[in-house]
Amino acid sequence: MMFSDGLTPRPARILVVDDQPINIQVLYQVFHHDHQVLMATNGQQALKIARTQHPDLVLLDVEMPGMDGHEVCRRLKADRDTAQIPIIFVTAHREEAEETLGLELGAVDFIGKPINPAIVRARARTHLTLKAQADQLRRWVFIDGLTAIGNRRHLDTQLSTEWRRAKRNGSDLSLLMIDVDHFKRFNDRYGHQAGDECLRRLAGTLRETLRRPADLVARYGGEEFACLLPETPFAGARQIAETLRRKVESLAIPHADSDTAACVTISLGFCTHEPLGPTDEEQFMRAVDEQLYAAKHAGRNCVCGRIADAQTAPATTD
Numbered sequence: 001m002m003f004s005d006g007l008t009p010r011p012a013r014i015l016v017v018d019d020q021p022i023n024i025q026v027l028y029q030v031f032h033h034d035h036q037v038l039m040a041t042n043g044q045q046a047l048k049i050a051r052t053q054h055p056d057l058v059l060l061d062v063e064m065p066g067m068d069g070h071e072v073c074r075r076l077k078a079d080r081d082t083a084q085i086p087i088i089f090v091t092a093h094r095e096e097a098e099e100t101l102g103l104e105l106g107a108v109d110f111i112g113k114p115i116n117p118a119i120v121r122a123r124a125r126t127h128l129t130l131k132a133q134a135d136q137l138r139r140w141v142f143i144d145g146l147t148a149i150g151n152r153r154h155l156d157t158q159l160s161t162e163w164r165r166a167k168r169n170g171s172d173l174s175l176l177m178i179d180v181d182h183f184k185r186f187n188d189r190y191g192h193q194a195g196d197e198c199l200r201r202l203a204g205t206l207r208e209t210l211r212r213p214a215d216l217v218a219r220y221g222g223e224e225f226a227c228l229l230p231e232t233p234f235a236g237a238r239q240i241a242e243t244l245r246r247k248v249e250s251l252a253i254p255h256a257d258s259d260t261a262a263c264v265t266i267s268l269g270f271c272t273h274e275p276l277g278p279t280d281e282e283q284f285m286r287a288v289d290e291q292l293y294a295a296k297h298a299g300r301n302c303v304c305g306r307i308a309d310a311q312t313a314p315a316t317t318d
């Protein structure tokens with residue numbers, strides 16, 4: 001079974017947690033031919049591996065000295081980054097009360113000790129299949145159907161994540177909003193199919209230009225795109241915006257009804273949030289919007305940007 005973190009498929013990862021190395025070894029023998037097996041001999045180690053290695057399934061011993069399996073499960077489920085990982089308890093005590101507690105904590109299944117390899121394999125396969133399907137759905141939820149880049153929901157989610165990260169690390173965060181110039185006229189003249197094709201080409205160009213893994217390109221709506229650029233200072237963001245503008249212009253997609261140029265062009269507005277900037281994410285979005293508006297008024301096919309400092313917080317214009 002193959003899983004993918006973003007674009008690269010990889011074999012499913014199973015994390016085996018047990019304080020007895022011999023038990024880990026038994027499970028390793030069951031799974032290592034088809035899966036990548038990660039191992040932990042205590043709760044702390046298990047949490048750390050789960051957060052950094054993103055296993056697709058956890059086989060969790062209940063009785064361990066120090067942090068027991070129930071507590072490990074509780075913490076994995078409480079953390080947004082690990083809450084999706086299915087957990088199967090491996091236990092010698094299959095009493096009703098214990099199973100009830102395990103299920104209430106969010107476990108998906110139980111396996112009795114001593115383990116039966118065929119049963120363990122079958123149960124693991126079931127939960128890995130469900131996990132793979134859920135991962136696929138989660139990805140689809142964040143993808144724009146027309147252009148295959150991120151959608152607005154993806155941008156909003158990532159913006160919140162990166163916003164918190166920038167605050168925490170005191171790093172710069174830049175956001176670009178992009179609007180296709182005179183796109184309605186393009187659709188009116190060339191038809192909606194040509195319009196869709198145009199948006200697909202623009203999306204492809206934006207995505208190819210932003211090559212850093214943390215950069216996000218999203219279709220924000222209609223003919224509006226956004227680029228989220230973590231750890232990007234003002235000068236860097238301006239350079240990227242200018243590159244995007246030039247690349248779109250050099251696609252030379254004919255646009256006979258544009259007042260701006262003979263081809264399709266874009267207007268770009270951006271803001272860079274510096275560590276001492278405004279604390280409000282929505283104000284930041286509004287400030288970016290205002291820059292896009294300014295670019296439109298400056299004649300289109302151009303870039304307007306500013307640093308979102310404490311004084312920026314623009315009044316809403318609508």
Ligand SMILES: [Mg+2]
Nearest residue numbers: 019061063064
């Ligand atoms: Mg144990």
